Amino acid sequence: MAADENMFLRAKDRTFTGLTEDEQGEWRGPFCFIQAADPQLGLMKAWKMGDCDSGGDEWADEVRLTKQAVQAMNKLSPRPRFMVLCGDLVHAMPGTPYRDEQERDLKEALKGVDPAIPLVFVSGNHDLGNVPTAESVELYRRSWGDDYFSFWVGGVLCLVLNSQFFFDASACPHLRDAQEAWLEEQLKRAARGPCRHTLVFQHIPLYLCTPDEEDDYFNLQRGIRESLIKRFQQAGVKAVFSGHCHRNAGGKHDGLDMVVSSAIGCQLGTDVHGVRVVVVTAEEVVHRYYGLDQLSESGLEEDLKKLLA
Numbered sequence: 001m002a003a004d005e006n007m008f009l010r011a012k013d014r015t016f017t018g019l020t021e022d023e024q025g026e027w028r029g030p031f032c033f034i035q036a037a038d039p040q041l042g043l044m045k046a047w048k049m050g051d052c053d054s055g056g057d058e059w060a061d062e063v064r065l066t067k068q069a070v071q072a073m074n075k076l077s078p079r080p081r082f083m084v085l086c087g088d089l090v091h092a093m094p095g096t097p098y099r100d101e102q103e104r105d106l107k108e109a110l111k112g113v114d115p116a117i118p119l120v121f122v123s124g125n126h127d128l129g130n131v132p133t134a135e136s137v138e139l140y141r142r143s144w145g146d147d148y149f150s151f152w153v154g155g156v157l158c159l160v161l162n163s164q165f166f167f168d169a170s171a172c173p174h175l176r177d178a179q180e181a182w183l184e185e186q187l188k189r190a191a192r193g194p195c196r197h198t199l200v201f202q203h204i205p206l207y208l209c210t211p212d213e214e215d216d217y218f219n220l221q222r223g224i225r226e227s228l229i230k231r232f233q234q235a236g237v238k239a240v241f242s243g244h245c246h247r248n249a250g251g252k253h254d255g256l257d258m259v260v261s262s263a264i265g266c267q268l269g270t271d272v273h274g275v276r277v278v279v280v281t282a283e284e285v286v287h288r289y290y291g292l293d294q295l296s297e298s299g300l301e302e303d304l305k306k307l308l309a
Contacts, residue, residue, distance in 0.1 A: 004111055007119055011145030011160070014182065019082070019118060019151035027155030027196045027282065030308040034073050034083040034117075035201075035287070036275040037243020038263035039066050040126060041102040042091030047266050055092030059102055062265040065273050065292065066109040069264050072295035073275070074114045078308055080277075081153050083117055086243040086261065087124025087163075087203030089144065094129050094136040103143055123147045123162050124203035124244065132164045133171045148179050150186055156280055157195040159186055163202040163242070166224050187235035197238045197285060205242040205260045208249040218245045232256055238285050241278075247271055248289050261289060279307045 010017040041063065042056025073080060090102035113119055121144040128147070129136045140147055147162040162179055169176035190198040206225045207213050215221050220228070232240065239257035247269035249260035262271040272291035277300070279286050286307065290300065 007111070007113070007115075008107060008121070008143065009145045010118065011121065011149045011151075014146060014149045016118070016120065016149060016151035019153055021152045021157075024152035024154060025194075029154070030279065030281045031081045031154050032076075032078060032277060032279045032304055032308065033153070034080045034275050035086060035241050035259070035261055035278055036069060036083065036264050037086040037203075037261045038088040038124070038246055038265055039085065039106060040088040040091045040263065040265045041066075041106050042098060043088075043266040046091060047268075055096045055098040055102070057098060059091070059098075059105065063105050063109050065264050066106065067112060068273075068292045069275055069295070070110065070112045072292060073117065074112070075296065076304070077301050078304060079114070080117055082120055083113065084120040084122060084160075084201050084241070086122045086201055086241060088126045088243065089121065089124065091126055093126055094139055120151065120158075120160065120201070121145060122160050122201050122203055122243075123164065125164055125167070128162070128164045130164070131168045131171050132162075132175075134175060137162075137172065137175060148182065152195075154280070155194075155196040157186075157190055157193070157198045159183070159190075159198065159200045161200060161202040163204040163220070166202075166220050166228070167204055187231055187237075190235040190237065196282065197280065198236055199285065200232065200237055200240040202240065202242050204244050205250065206240055206258050207251075208245060208260060209251055211253055229253075229256060239287075241276075257285065259287060264292075277304070279304065281307070 041059035044061050045058045046052045046054050046056035092099035151158050165176040165179050207219050241259045245260050246263045248262045248271050250258040261276045274291040276289045
């Protein structure tokens with residue numbers, strides 16, 4: 001395996017190279033990380049043309065925006081402990097035209113990330129298909145690593161989930177069941193373990209505004225949503241981070257923060273292209289969405305230093 005490919009395949013055997021409990025299981029003080037979502041190479045032209053079912057035959061804008069995010073993140077001080085991309089890495093669905101080219105160009109843009117900032121990948125519906133199959137999941141794993149896994153950073157347990165299994169696993173129920181069994185064990189460990197916080201990362205939000213909202217393309221079905229919320233709360237999960245909506249949304253209910261971040265790429269609302277800066281302290285997890293131009297402003301670094309002091 002080429003050395004530069006290792007950065008995309010660190011999620012393996014349900015853990016993450018360099019961010020294991022043995023290496024990162026102890027609290028070491030406050031830190032920050034970057035949560036981003038939906039670079040989705042190809043969507044901007046497809047949306048503009050009104051043909052979102054196509055793979056999008058141009059994606060130079062998304063490449064430029066991804067590189068801008070990478071360059072701004074690299075300059076942050078203190079340095080983020082990791083960057084997580086919450087799904088829809090590219091727009092072309094598995095097995096469709098432009099898929100390989102979009103993945104290639106996204107990887108090329110991401111190779112500029114500071115090697116000291118691990119890249120964590122979350123699978124989205126465009127990465128796996130709206131109805132994932134065993135074949136589409138395997139293709140994703142070959143390109144980006146495991147579709148669900150855990151990792152640790154400074155005493156904080158992080159769970160990456162494949163939310164397509166919650167949405168529609170009719171073509172691969174055995175894979176859904178495997179994730180379910182794994183997740184149950186992880187939540188039990190979180191409930192009884194010494195982790196400072198537990199965070200969840202997935203593509204599709206539990207909800208956009210309130211837990212009792214109606215079912216929508218951009219949230220999980222109510223029955224599944226309610227079950228996950230209950231289980232996450234019982235395990236002490238602090239926050240769930242997602243994308244998918246291409247707008248900022250979410251809310252905090254009964255101690256569980258549902259964080260929906262807008263996109264690096266195509267915006268479907270009034271937000272700007274950006275990422276979310278997350279600060280983890282001993283007692284809380286605080287976050288703010290920044291436009292890519294804002295991410296380069298010196299005032300952000302001053303704010304980070306105060307929060308991390």
